Amino acid sequence: MSDDLRDAATRIRANAYAPYSGFQVGVALRSESGRIFTGVNVENVAYPEGTCAEAGAIAAMCAAGERRIAEVFVIADSPEPVPCCGGCRQKIAEFAGPDVAVTLATTDGKTLVMSVAQLLPGAFGPDHMARATAAAQG
Incomplete structure (x- = not known):
């Protein structure tokens, strides 16, 4: 775990918009280039329309033209x-x-480190789409 990621996530968490649940993330x-991107959860009175902090950080990374994650801190x-x-x-x-x-961390310092494979075993990925992609390309 990198201290700079922990510090950035801790700082940005205060900006979460969570007026309904009060649960700020x-x-x-x-x-992979070493740049740090942050995100917070943003709630909406229509709960399914809110966004997660992870999605915000990934969107910021993509908006900056980057496509590969090297490490995540929540x-x-x-x-x-x-x-x-x-x-x-x-x-x-x-x-x-x-x-x-x-x-994965709590505000009082507990942490749990998992790999992406542990977090999402049996992940659906691009290889699952190979036939459909090949068929669409003709």
Whole structure:
């Protein structure tokens, strides 16, 4: 776990927009180039329309023209480290190799480090789409 990722995720978490749940989440990820991108959860009164912190950090990375994640740090105020939701696990797997470390942390210092493969075993990936892609390309 990198201190700079922990510090960035901890700082950005305070900017989460969570007026309905009060559950603020901050994420910092390092791209393969070494740049750090952050994200926070953003709620909406129509709950399914909110966005997760992981999705925000990944969107910021993509907006900057980067496509590969080297490391992820997620922090929330919870008694135990909070795993990413299923959708965010899939989003992380899209941009990170199976051995990339994902650190899940609480605001009081507990951490759990998992690889992307541990976080999302049996991940759906591009290889599953090979036939459809080949058929579409004619």
